[in-house]
Amino acid sequence: MIGIDLGTTNSLVAVCDDTGPRVISNELGEDLTPSVVAVAEDGTILVGRAARDRLITAPDSGRAFFKRDMGTTAGYHFGGRRWTPVECSALILREMKRIAELQLGREITSSVITVPAYFHDQQRQATVDAAKIAGLKVERLLNEPTAAALAYGFNRQDDLSTLLVFDLGGGTFDVTVLECFDGVVEVKASSGDGRLGGEDYTDAFTAWVTKELGYTAPADQQMKWRNTLEHLKRKLTTEETVDLQIGDKNAPVTRTDFIEATKHITARLWPAVRRALNDAQLTPKQIEAVLLVGGASRMPAVQEMVLRDLGQEAQRSLDPDRVVALGAAVQQALCAGGSAVKDLVLTDVCPHSLGVEVAKALLPGHSQPGYFDPILDRNTTVPVSRIRTYYTMHPQQDEALLKVYQGESRLTKDNHLIGQLRIPGLRCTPEQKDGGTFDVRFTYDMNGILEVEVTIRTTQKKLTEVFEQRPGTMSREQIAEALRKLTPLKVHPREAPANRARLERAQRLFAELVGVLRDSLSQELDIFESALETQDSKIIATAAMRLDAFMRPYFANED
Ligand code: AMP
Numbered sequence: 001m002i003g004i005d006l007g008t009t010n011s012l013v014a015v016c017d018d019t020g021p022r023v024i025s026n027e028l029g030e031d032l033t034p035s036v037v038a039v040a041e042d043g044t045i046l047v048g049r050a051a052r053d054r055l056i057t058a059p060d061s062g063r064a065f066f067k068r069d070m071g072t073t074a075g076y077h078f079g080g081r082r083w084t085p086v087e088c089s090a091l092i093l094r095e096m097k098r099i100a101e102l103q104l105g106r107e108i109t110s111s112v113i114t115v116p117a118y119f120h121d122q123q124r125q126a127t128v129d130a131a132k133i134a135g136l137k138v139e140r141l142l143n144e145p146t147a148a149a150l151a152y153g154f155n156r157q158d159d160l161s162t163l164l165v166f167d168l169g170g171g172t173f174d175v176t177v178l179e180c181f182d183g184v185v186e187v188k189a190s191s192g193d194g195r196l197g198g199e200d201y202t203d204a205f206t207a208w209v210t211k212e213l214g215y216t217a218p219a220d221q222q223m224k225w226r227n228t229l230e231h232l233k234r235k236l237t238t239e240e241t242v243d244l245q246i247g248d249k250n251a252p253v254t255r256t257d258f259i260e261a262t263k264h265i266t267a268r269l270w271p272a273v274r275r276a277l278n279d280a281q282l283t284p285k286q287i288e289a290v291l292l293v294g295g296a297s298r299m300p301a302v303q304e305m306v307l308r309d310l311g312q313e314a315q316r317s318l319d320p321d322r323v324v325a326l327g328a329a330v331q332q333a334l335c336a337g338g339s340a341v342k343d344l345v346l347t348d349v350c351p352h353s354l355g356v357e358v359a360k361a362l363l364p365g366h367s368q369p370g371y372f373d374p375i376l377d378r379n380t381t382v383p384v385s386r387i388r389t390y391y392t393m394h395p396q397q398d399e400a401l402l403k404v405y406q407g408e409s410r411l412t413k414d415n416h417l418i419g420q421l422r423i424p425g426l427r428c429t430p431e432q433k434d435g436g437t438f439d440v441r442f443t444y445d446m447n448g449i450l451e452v453e454v455t456i457r458t459t460q461k462k463l464t465e466v467f468e469q470r471p472g473t474m475s476r477e478q479i480a481e482a483l484r485k486l487t488p489l490k491v492h493p494r495e496a497p498a499n500r501a502r503l504e505r506a507q508r509l510f511a512e513l514v515g516v517l518r519d520s521l522s523q524e525l526d527i528f529e530s531a532l533e534t535q536d537s538k539i540i541a542t543a544a545m546r547l548d549a550f551m552r553p554y555f556a557n558e559d
Helices: 049-057 085-104 121-133 144-155 198-213 219-238 255-261 269-279 300-310 323-336 476-486 497-512 515-534 537-555
Strands: 002-006 010-017 020-023 036-039 045-047 062-064 076-078 081-083 110-115 137-143 161-168 173-181 184-193 241-246 249-254 289-293 345-349 354-363 366-376 384-391 400-406 416-423 437-444 450-456
Touching: 002 085, 002 144, 002 323, 010 085, 010 323, 020 144, 020 323, 036 049, 036 085, 045 049, 045 085, 045 497, 049 062, 049 219, 049 497, 062 076, 085 110, 085 121, 085 476, 110 121, 110 144, 110 323, 121 137, 121 416, 121 476, 137 144, 137 323, 144 161, 144 173, 144 184, 144 289, 144 323, 144 345, 161 269, 161 300, 173 269, 184 269, 198 219, 198 241, 198 255, 219 241, 219 255, 249 255, 255 300, 269 300, 289 300, 289 323, 354 437, 366 384, 366 437, 400 450, 416 450, 497 515, 497 537, 515 537
Parallel strands: 002 110, 110 137, 161 289, 184 345
Antiparallel strands: 002 010, 010 020, 036 045, 036 062, 076 081, 161 173, 173 184, 241 249, 354 366, 354 400, 384 437, 400 416, 437 450
16 A cells, blocks of 8 residues: 555655655656656657656646646546546556555555545545546545644654644645644644645736736747746745846846735635634644645745744644655555554544535525535534435425535535435325435545435435536546556557656757757767667666766756
8 A cells, every 4th residue: 555645736655664654756766746647749648757848848738737627527638639637647646656566566556645625525536536547446535734744643643732734735725723642633623725726826926927027928838938937936935036037138036026926825825724723713822833734835925924823933844745645654554554653543524514405484485495504514523424304395295306515605506516316205195204304314434525325214215326416527437448548558668757757858958958068968869769779778777877967957956
């Protein structure tokens, strides 16, 4: 078993052995794999850095940020066909499996995968589907902030502490309040925003540059331009001023400019923190440690907000990019009964309220549909199972349509529909005991997946096959078909992921260089490509080393 952090921007894989959790690197020595997929000109599927590099020169050849579309019916066209977010995620998961198998030297079939606490049912189901396509069984879906707290709890098993995990990733924001004591990690409350993250900061910064400096990149340069601004954004985390090159002009941009340009995004952070604190019935003063998770939490504006509004410096003992993967590995060891974690216990909560739609008789003889009736309140400790009883509106009513919603609004139109179930056989006579009555049981498991069971009182008939409609999730046949499409053909050394990554990077550099340097690169590339044709691993390794040495100075800032 392995623990996987399937991130919006990057993904990581980790394991936990007797010495504790550790992140595993790929053959390039990198442990962050960009969550990007693409198709090369010859039809080869590229994953990770190779795909990211390809998107810079050929933006329509693949896709990044598909995690944001998980659980929807979104589709992307590249490489001559349509791809779903589930298929793209499956490719990343398959790459994680491959990296782990390579390093651990054995086949991997099970995993713990982390998801944002704010992921709803369809997004979780979609993640499980992606794992199936990648050939991985999901032992547990673990909420990302909970994973972070587990990694933290693993390091400090004897301390009592009330902890706030502030997780700002590429595309999602989660806040979780937990208590860690005597090896028990207990989640008190979770809150967040499923569409708020570091990428929104990059978008806001790009919009600011357009408005203030009057520059918009031409259509075919947009990916490259965004990449430039992404790097400047990161630089502004440590530097006060950076130089933005627009054509042959240099425009200085200060950290204050960046903070000002993105303050409407930063303003969306605090309401989620306040809600998590309220739900946990705690004041900021009662929080003993704040743990920052996710690359975007490095930004000074975030650290300042934590200091100002929570009254303390954030903990920096764990690397925000790796802490979620480490926690997933701790959970993996918990599932497998590993000796490193035998004293650790975890309890989690469901982050949203779950319930059904009801009609209310606000005036006699007139009922008004569209109201949300919660069965499980948000932040209930899981696993949990609750029953509520409902009635038909008329004795002659044959059937009812049970609509299941997730959210916090009183009206269902403002909540998220996660499925519906038709309940037949409800017609009754007025005098019949329990006529038209049915019990609805909601069971929410540790993976955050909801099961609904309906029992009709008069007949004791049970209905458990729920959610006739689950947009974005796949049938068994669809999974088999996706699996077939993604099955790799025989791999030539040229197609090995490390070599593909090298070639994509070299091609990208080739497009940037001119003159003598371009000629030298061309020579190195020729040597490398002839080495690949020999299919001799020693010759390939020597040529690869030469090419890497040539390219290293140009990418020093990126890796
Ligand atoms: P994650 O999904 O946790 O990998 O988060 C990645 C996000 O963090 C991306 O949006 C990055 O732009 C952002 N990020 C990473 N490093 C930094 C940094 N040093 N300063 C600002 N943002 C960063």
